[in-house]
Amino acid sequence: MMNYETIIGLEVHVELSTESKLFCPCSTRFGDKPNSNCCPVCIGMPGVFSILNKKAVEYAISVGIALDCTIVKSCTFDRKNYFYPDLPKGYQISQKYCPIAKNGRLIIDTKDGSKSIGIHEMHIEEDAGKLIHDSDNNQTLVDYNRSGVPLIEIVSEPDLRCADEAAAFLDKLRMMLIYMGVSDCKMQEGSMRVDINLSVRKTGSREFGTRTEIKNLNSVKAITKAIEGESKRQIDILKAGGVVDKETRRWDDNKNESIRMRTKEEEDDYRYFPDPDIVPIEISDNWIDRLRSSLPEFRDEKIIRYQKEYGISKYDAEVITSSVEMAKLFEDTTKLCDLPKEAANWLMVEGMRLLNENNIDACDICITPERLSKLILMVEQGRVNRIKAKEVFEKSFLENIDPEEYVKNHRLEMISDASVIRLAAMKVLEDNPGAVSDYKNGKKKAFGNLVGQTIKAMDHKADPAIVNAIIKELLE
Helix, strand or coil: CCCEEEEEEEEEEEECCCCECCCCCCECCCCCCCCCCCCCCCCCCCCCCCCCCHHHHHHHHHHHHHCCCEECCEECCEEEECCCCCCCCCEEEECCCCCCEEEEEEEEEECCEEEEEEEEEEEEEECCCEEEEECCCCEEEEECCCCCCEEEEEEECCCECCHHHHHHHHHHHHHHHHHHCCCCCCHHHCCEEEEEEEEEEECCCCCCCCCEEEEEECCHHHHHHHHHHHHHHHHHHHHCCCCCCCEEEEEECCCCEEEEEEECCCHHHHCCEECCCCCCEECCHHHHHHHHHCCCCCHHHHHHHHHHHHCCCHHHHHHHCCCHHHHHHHHHHHHHHCCHHHHHHHHHHHHHHHHHHHCCCHHHCCCCHHHHHHHHHHHHCCCCCHHHHHHHHHHHHHHCCCHHHHHHHCCCCCECCHHHHHHHHHHHHHHCHHHHHHHHCCCCHHHHHHHHHHHHHCCCCECHHHHHHHHHHHHC
16 A cells, blocks of 8 residues: 655744734734724725834744744835735735745654754734624624734744644744743634645655645644644545645534635735835844843743752643743742742642633632742641642632631631540540451551541541541550
């Protein structure tokens, strides 16, 4: 049977987290009332003039530096002409001939080790509006709030060979952009969208096959399924003696297949020409150096440092650094209590559980470093036991209540009064003669059972060390 190889390149569209749009002062805020963040500039009224957003340019330069790209020191904008309801001007302002960055790379981890994925180019462009299809009323509505929001488009080389590599590339890129603060990369909100360019060829061949483009995927799961499904579709065509058409397709999750949209456009179809209203961007070495020096510590660097500096495992470091907010909470808490392993354990076990159970993002965590460190120290000092501390942690994590106040108001302090514990222990021994007899007959496990019963009888607030000592004294 003939073997085939899949060739994949990605075009990643990322909305930048600027407060205003690329060429006007309208808000970029997501979720506002439709068509409430619009002005004559972003809806393409005649006679308007575009003013470039400097912050968007700085974000783009920073991403180019992080991707090890060459920054183009004099770059221009061009008009990409096509007609669609969500493009009010009839053209999109982009960078066809002189993108802001090119020739970079991103290192990903694969099952066979590290792999360098080339970055062909990265350019700045404005986003289009959004179409809302109302099938009940058989109409399509247009929301122009997104029109003019600044984007960067990151175009990879065709270096990816499977869905797993594509997922690793996107996960690494997404985490890098989030750590930089240039985008929230919320795929469910459309701030990160992916086009897949895919072809197949016989294994060992050096020539590329005919590629198709699958547009506007907004989840890693959909991207993985689209790559696997489209690869199989093309291989089946070639095995049957057919020819793959160069076309644009979309992925249908319900049908689990790619659907043809149109034949693939060529560059001439867009009639690119330089935008006459926007002057070239001149980027100095000093500007590049300043932005390079402001890059954050990225996740891979944190993982290595956490193992060396805090003595936690690689796995723990990977979980904690899976979000910027969790990593910052861990570091700030550790600075206050100087107990990194305890901080890591609380966040990894109870913190991750609460995030999953409540279906919330790490950015919505309520607990502050001060309150988490306070809870950790209360446990270490024996003021509250771990079982009750979990209850306190949950309230603090979700509602940011003060641990000390909660413990005091709900009477959760550890009980260390030996006389009180002795009374409870005597009652447990009286109610469990069988366990007492088992212990005296050499069954040491019975001792642990009696200790557990006593602690439970005291609502898990008794000091375990004192309970152990009193039970032992009473039994002997």
